Amino acid sequence: MTDTPTKKASILLLDDDNFLLGMYGMKFSQNGYAVESFLSANQALGALRGGLNIDVILFDIMMPELDGFSFLKALYDERLGEGSLKIALTNQSDESEKAKAAELGASCYIIKASMIPSEVVNTVNEELAKHRA
Numbered sequence: 001m002t003d004t005p006t007k008k009a010s011i012l013l014l015d016d017d018n019f020l021l022g023m024y025g026m027k028f029s030q031n032g033y034a035v036e037s038f039l040s041a042n043q044a045l046g047a048l049r050g051g052l053n054i055d056v057i058l059f060d061i062m063m064p065e066l067d068g069f070s071f072l073k074a075l076y077d078e079r080l081g082e083g084s085l086k087i088a089l090t091n092q093s094d095e096s097e098k099a100k101a102a103e104l105g106a107s108c109y110i111i112k113a114s115m116i117p118s119e120v121v122n123t124v125n126e127e128l129a130k131h132r133a
Contacts, residue, residue, distance in 0.1 A: 009128060010034040012052070012081075014044045014059040014071065015089070020112075024058070024089075027117040031125070041066035041074070048080040056124055057081050061090040061097060072104035085131045087124060107131070 011033045015021050021037045028035050036052060038044040042065060048054070057075070061068035068088060075081045087108040088101045098109045108127050110120055 008032055008034060009055040010036065010053070011056040011058060011124070012044060012047075012054045012084075013037045014041060014057070014063075014068075016040065016060065016063040023117055024120065027121050028124075031121050040064075041068070041071040044071070045074055045078075045080065048075070049078070054081060054084050056085045056087065056128060058087050058089050058124065061088055061092045061101070069100060069104060072101065072106060076105055085124075085128055087127060089120065 009032070011028050013021055013024055013028070013035060015024070016039055018039060021039065025035045025037050033056075036047065036054065038047065041059075041063060044059075045066075059068050059071055066074070068090065072086065075086070085108075086106045087110060088106045089110045089112060091112050093111050101109055108123065110123060115123065
């Protein structure tokens with residue numbers, strides 16, 4: 001069962017893999033989300049600096065230029081995406097990395113290899129419902 005967001009939610013997808021961006025973008029769009037996709041943290045930061053208002057920020061940890069941890073730190077330092085739900089979507093499964101992501105503001109840590117895309121959407125829906133409650 002798919003729980004769709006109670007109001008049309010917006011999601012920022014950040015991953016350096018164009019195939020994954022397209023796949024997750026399609027899944028989230030089919031589930032009622034307005035999707036903004038970015039191949040680099042610098043592009044995503046630029047959009048947020050430009051006033052992009054988003055409900056959920058779903059980001060990878062391992063990326064060239066600026067990794068997910070540096071991205072989270074920049075969000076915090078520049079007060080970007082405040083009020084947005086921040087969720088890591090990565091293949092990094094190290095407990096210390098999960099802890100570091102949480103310390104930097106991620107409320108959830110999803111390991112890509114452990115879920116199919118529809119399960120990722122359902123997890124984001126559940127986290128967003130908790131966040132809005």
